[in-house]
Amino acid sequence: MRxxxxxxxxxxxxxxxxxxxxxxxxxxxxxxxxxxxACTEYDDDTHQYFSMIALNGDARETISGVRIGTPYQRLEMxxxxxxxxxxxxxxxxxxxxxxxxxxxxxxxxxxxEFALSDPGREAATSLVLEALLARNLAAFDAYLNREAx
Amino acid sequence: MRDLCITHPVAADPASIMDAIWSGAEWQxxxxxxxxxxxxxxDGLHQAAEIVLDWEGRQTQMQVVRFRTxxxxxxxxxxxxxxxxxxxxxxxxVETVQGTNxxxxxxRITLAQLSGEEEAAFQLRLDSYAERLSQRLxxxxxxxxxxxx
Numbered sequence: 001m002r003x004x005x006x007x008x009x010x011x012x013x014x015x016x017x018x019x020x021x022x023x024x025x026x027x028x029x030x031x032x033x034x035x036x037x038a039c040t041e042y043d044d045d046t047h048q049y050f051s052m053i054a055l056n057g058d059a060r061e062t063i064s065g066v067r068i069g070t071p072y073q074r075l076e077m078x079x080x081x082x083x084x085x086x087x088x089x090x091x092x093x094x095x096x097x098x099x100x101x102x103x104x105x106x107x108x109x110x111x112x113e114f115a116l117s118d119p120g121r122e123a124a125t126s127l128v129l130e131a132l133l134a135r136n137l138a139a140f141d142a143y144l145n146r147e148a149x
Numbered sequence: 150m151r152d153l154c155i156t157h158p159v160a161a162d163p164a165s166i167m168d169a170i171w172s173g174a175e176w177q178x179x180x181x182x183x184x185x186x187x188x189x190x191x192d193g194l195h196q197a198a199e200i201v202l203d204w205e206g207r208q209t210q211m212q213v214v215r216f217r218t219x220x221x222x223x224x225x226x227x228x229x230x231x232x233x234x235x236x237x238x239x240x241x242x243v244e245t246v247q248g249t250n251x252x253x254x255x256x257r258i259t260l261a262q263l264s265g266e267e268e269a270a271f272q273l274r275l276d277s278y279a280e281r282l283s284q285r286l287x288x289x290x291x292x293x294x295x296x297x298x
Contacts, residue, residue, distance in 0.1 A: 015255060042228040044238060049214060049228040066195065066214050080190040147298045 002088065002115050005126050007133040011106045015097045018106040019072045021144050022093055025050050029089075031143035032136060036060065045069070056083070065090075088115035095132040110137055150259045151279045157290035159250040163243035166252055166293055167221050170241045175196055179292050181269065193217065204231060205281070211237075233278075235261045251292050254286045272282070 011018050021027050025048070028038040038052035051064040065079040078090040091112035098105035110133045116122055159166060169175040173186035182203040190197040196215040201208060212229035219242075226238040236259035243252050260275050 010292045033194070042226065044236075047214070049226075066197070068216070078190075078192070078195040090195070090200060091190065 001119055002113055003122050003126055004111060004113050005133060006109060006111045007130050008109045008138060009137040009141060010098060011108055011141045013106060014104045015095050015106040017144060018108060019095050022075055023069055028052060031140045042085050054067040075105060085117055086114055087117055108137060150257060151275055153256040153283055155254045155283055155286040155290060156251040157294045158187055159252050160295045163221050163250055166243055169293055170223060171217060180289060189259060233261050235259050252290050254290055
């Protein structure tokens with residue numbers, strides 16, 4: 001059975017910077033300490049075929065998949081090799097400008113759809129994924145703030 | 150870069166034609182130049198595959214990522230395009246043109262320019278390649294357009 005985890009955060013940066021920050025795969029190791037390396041094997045500005053190496057505890061995990069970008073709106077992601085214990089991992093980031101009171105911030109919603117080989121772990125995994133997504137959003141927000149400073 | 154668009158009248162149910170084009174097994178069964186069509190990932194909306202095929206008597210390999218963006222439309226790009234291309238992306242779709250259903254194959258291709266090759270010679274080679282690819286696409290469409298429901 002497929003489950004979904006969603007987390008949202010308001011970023012201080014402008015929507016263009018936030019979208020580009022996520023789209024440029026080279027930013028991933030800079031923003032997230034768990035990502036050791038990342039590269040794109042194909043990028044035509046709409047489709048991106050990527051691979052990255054991430055630390056999961058002591059283990060190094062190779063992640064590869066595709067991202068589809070709708071500039072300044074949405075970035076869809078599908079992992080071709082699911083993390084251990086998962087049978088499906090895909091999701092998206094949605095970006096919307098914060099227009100209230102003349103601000104230039106960006107609301108980012110990170111969503112993951114997943115399926116597990118052991119469905120009994122769905123509820124616990126949802127919580128873990130939400131915590132991970134929240135941590136990653138905060139790390140990207142901090143990274144983009146550092147870059148802007 | 151060159152854009153191609155080939156159409157062919159549809160004699161079968163549009164959804165079954167698109168299902169057949171999505172299926173690696175159908176490609177192997179219906180199009181003899183395909184030696185193998187190995188699907189590495191398929192969640193119904195995204196698909197990654199490695200294909201070995203014959204192009205004018207020579208065996209070549211390609212890697213393709215496809216998206217079922219609509220029940221009657223498949224977009225794709227090639228992280229590794231078939232030799233001698235350096236870029237290939239495109240679309241398969243069934244569309245209605247003047248009240249008639251047609252299956253459409255559109256392609257954006259870039260040919261590798263040879264070292265020292267004059268621009269005029271390169272353009273001639275590109276024209277020739279595009280013509281031969283168009284003929285091949287017409288044949289492919291004729292094979293799939295008659296798929297019965």
